[in-house]
Amino acid sequence: MTVHFKQDEPVNSNRLDGMKQGVLGKPLPRIEGLAKVTGTASYAAEFPVENCAEGVLVTATITRGEVTSIDRESVLSMPGVIAVIDDEKLCTRAAQGTANEAPMQGPSQVCYWGQPIALVVAETFEQARDAAKHLAVEYRKEEGAPLDPSEVEPEEQEDETVHQGDLAHAMADAAHSVDVTYTTKGHASAAMEPHAAIAQWDGDKLTVHASLQMLNYNITELADALDMKEENIRLISRFVGGGFGSKLGISEEVVAAALAAKEVGRPVRVVQSRQQVFQTVMRRSETTQRLRLAADSDGKLIGFGHEALVSNLPGETFAEPVLQSSHFMYGGENRELMLNVARIHRMTAGSVRAPGEAVGMPALEGAMDVLAAKAGIDPVELRLRNIPEKDPEDGLPFSSHKLAECLKQGAEAFGWDKDQRKPRQRREGEWWIGTGMASAARVHNISEAKARVTLKTDGTALVETDMTDIGTGTYTILAQIAGEMLGLDPKRVLVELGDTRHPRGPGSGGSWGAASIGSAVYVACKAIREELATRIGTSEDKLELSEGKTATGESLTDLLEGKDLAREGHYEPGDIEDDYTASGFGAFFAEVRVNHYTGETRVERMLGAFGFGRVLNAKTARSQCIGGITWSIGVALTEALEFDPRDGHLVNCDLAEYHVPVHRDVPDLDVVLVEERDGAASPIQAKGIGELGMCGGAAAIANAIYNACGARLYDYPMTPDRVLAVMPD
Template identity: 85%
Template sequence: MSVHFKQDEPDTSNRLDDMKQGVIGAPLPRVEGMAKVTGTAPYAAEYPVENCAEGVLVTSTITRGEVTRIDKDSVLSMPGVIAVIDDERLITRPAQGTANEAPQQKPKSVSYWGQPIALVVAETFEQARDAAKHLKVEYREDEGAPLSPDAVEPEEQEGETVHQGDLAHAMAQAAHSVDVTFTTKGHSSAAMEPHAAIAQWDGECLTVHASLQMLNYNITELADAVGLAESKVRLISRFVGGGFGSKLGISEDVVSASLAAMQLGRPVRVVLSRQQVLQCIMRRSETTQRFRLAADENGRLTGFGHEALVSNLPGESFAEPVLQSSHFLYAGQNRELMLKLARIHRMTAGSVRAPGEAVGMPALEGAMDVLARKIGIDPVELRLRNIPEDNPEEGLPFSSHKLAECLRQGAEAFGWDPGPRKPRHTREGEWWVGTGMASAARVHNVGEARARVTLKADGTALVETDMTDIGTGTYTILAQIAGEMLGLDPDKVLVELGDTRHPRGSGSGGSWGAASTGSAVYVACTALREELARRAGIAEDELDLSNGRTQTGQTLTDLLGGKDMAREGHYEPGDIAADFTASGFGAFFAQVRVNRFTGETRVDRMLGAFGFGRVLNHKTARSQCIGGITWSIGAALTEALEFDPRDGHLVNCDLAEYHVPVNRDVPDLEVLMVEERDPAASPIQAKGIGELGMCGGAAAIGNAIFDASGARIFDYPMTPDRVLATMPVD
């Protein structure tokens, strides 16, 4: 039985708080944790499949043009080689998040260096890898492809444009103003598990073990790509070795393995090499962002301008939504916001953890720091003075808003010095030491989701949905939600995820998984409670099921009477999305040291204070936060994609030269979770967590670099060369 719930109104009943099991929010270890720490959790490429052939992708060595010939004979005689797949249905780019249709196909048409054009299949991985290097390909190159965002006239993204009041006038009249331009380099998700798929074809149905975040959309994308009905496709992603946006849509491994399996009639595994993951999955676009901030003598914003330039391939709808939180974070009656997209021939740009705010917020918060220094007020105070009552553009109320609490509590816990102070105030040996702060903001998203909850006759529960757990803690929090609602210890709740045979969840992306699929589980459990209440003769809102027994002494198993009871919860975001602006908020504080000789920066300590609605598990929520802060460190100091100026290829396409932070880059981190229930965010009052931790954190570090060394840097990442070029001479 399916129960539908569409949220059109805020829900202030906070039902989960009425339950007596006491497991919601508890810092429980992950239910799948033992499998992970013992290496027994199977990831996509690791399923034992008999007679599995191995495929390796061949990628383009031109930037734009046509493949005129693939000389299959050049490899078919090599040992073990079975086939060269150059099917027109191969995809050449990954699908964008929630695309729900196949991405660009027709692999003979090349639009970026490194684009997949064919798959070589052999008996063993070693044979396929060697043969892929030997495949002879001829091209007709279409010279002159634009490669740099400033090489073309960019397209305005009109939906993002805001002209409100007269910013130029506000700037001219302002007691204090800043007009600064920041840049950020491209980022890679660089999930630790490379994209991988094992496809099996039985002549009618296609089953694919893959590493994907959003099976509900991925099944449609795959069915569309290979030309099958969705009912003939099954996707399985029980364990996903990190996603961070790179596995939102189907990727080239999934479709090439599928087509090869269908053509050859035997299972085929395709695992992208690390270089291929970097070169032909998603990049976060580089950005150029101009800020104009006008303030009165008290530091209240009268004008707010944010114009950004990003890039993507022709034909892609995605434009890094840099302005996302700028629309509502700070006051300012006179507003100019504009996003422009340059069409260039670098690899596909798409979602990388926290698309938009991940780079928009560090730039905005850097500009705010410049303004605070100019006015001469505490940067915490500047932010507190500019928290708007309502969304300053749309006039909508906020669903809930904890920025002020995060700023105040964070500052106190960190021991923030409100100043006034000048840069280069503290030196320890070779190192300048300073502190910086920034606000955090990330829009809250929810999506439609379904989950089935079955109370088993033996008094345990089973939760089934095709939702994924990409390291976020989904397995655990769904067990906690069901456990809380049904009066079960979470170890009595079995959660099965990542299989399209289950009801369709929201998938993991945009930090929406917990609030969306968690709400579907909540809806199903509410329906189960109603039936149990009816059987027990107790009103549902009074029913206490804790520890498997009602307040009148009936046991759960009695009420079930030897039979399973199942309900499918179907949650849908409703009109409420149009009535409120919903966002997570927070604040970052960082202490850094900058070497006066070499410009090297080290983060000494960092604190994040966040308000993101109900916390479903304090352990996994905190882990999401420290993960986000770690990404902030990477964005601030080390991560930068470098593209060749002549053919646009990604130059630093490995983990030796694309510098994700290492353990030594990350100090002990402190996380404060500010208690909050957001009645409009979701039926469980929870908001997204996974991305907020990196939405602004890089600015806390950048601002601290200025406070420490006097180097005001407008370009992320702040590598030693950039610090040296900017740091005043001793």
């Protein structure tokens, strides 16, 4: 029995706060944590499958053109080689998040250096890898493919464009104005687990073990790519070793494994090499962003401009949504916002860790710091003065807005010193020391979701959905929500995820997982509670359940009368999405040291204060925030994809040369959870967390660099060469 709840109005009843079990929000350790750290959790490539052949992708060594011939004989005689697959159904790119259709297919047309063009299948991985390197391929090259975003005429993303009032006039009239251009380099998701799939056919039924974030979309994408019916496909992705956006859509290895397994008549495993993951899946676009801020003498914004240039391959709909939070972050009645996309032949640009705000907020918050310095206003105060009452563009109310609290509580907890705003005031030996801050914002996303909850006669509960847990704590929070609603210790709740045999979840992406699937579980549990209430002659809102019993001592087992009680919860966001602007907000504070001689910057300590609705698990929420802050250190200081200027190939394609922060780069991090209830965001009053933790943090570091040594940088990452270039003597 399915219970459908479409949310058209805020849910302000705070039902979850009235439950008696008292487990929601508690800092429980992750249910699957022990299995993961002891190596017993099987990731996609690790499933024991008998008689499995191994496939390795062959990738293009030209930028643009056509594969004119593939000489299979060049490798078929090599030891162990079984087949060369160059089926036109092979995918040449990964699907964008929520694409819900096959990504680009047709491997004979080459659009970027490193694009998959074929798959070699052999008995062993080593044989397949060797053969893949030896496959003789001939191309017809098309010269002149544009590679530099600044050299092509960009396409305007008209949905993003805002012309409101007269910004030029406001800039001219402003008491204080800022007109600066920031750049950010490309980023890689850099998940630990490489993209991998094992495909197995049983007649016309296909089972695929893969590492994916959103099975609910992925099954449709795979069915479309293979021209199959979804009911003949089963996708399994129980554990995902990090996704960070790179596994939102199916990527090349999934379709390749399925096609190969069909052709060779046995299971096939395809694991992308680290270099291939970097070069064929997704990059975050580099950006160039012009910020214009016009303020009156009190620092109140009267004009706001944010224009960005990003890039992608021809044929891709995704454009790094740089302006996403700029639309509502600060007031200013005169507004100019514009997003342009340059079509170039670097690998696909797509979702990588908080697409949009991860790079848009560092630029905006850097510019706010420039304004604060110009106006002589404390940066925290400047932001407090510019928090809008309502969405400055469409006039909608905010579903909730904790920016002011985050700024105040964060400043207090960090020990923000208003009197230390002048640069170059503290030096210890070679090191300049300074502090900086920035606001955080990340739009709240929510998605349709289904989950089945079964209250079992043995006094346990089962939660089933094809939702994934990408390392964020989904297993655990769903056990907590069901436990809270049904009066059970979360240990008595079994959560089954990552299998398309279960009801369709929302997938993990855009930080919407917890609020969306949590709401589906909530809806299902509420329906179970209604049935139980009926059985004891009371109403659901009066039903008290804890430790498997009602308030009057009846056990759930007795109420079930020997039969499991199952309900499928179907949550759907309704009109409410049009009634509010919903976002998570927060504030970052950083202390850095900058070496006067070498320009090296090290973060000394960092704090984030975040408001994102209900906290479902204080430990996993905090961990998400710490992870986000860590990524913001990468954006600020170390992470940059480098592309060859002549053929556009991604040059630094492994974890040694693409510098994600290491332990030594990540100091003491502190998180303040500013808890709230946002009934317009979701029925469980939760919002997204994961991404918010990195949306703006890089600017706190950039602003601290300025405060430390007086070097004002406008280019991320702020590597030693760039710091030294503007370091005052």
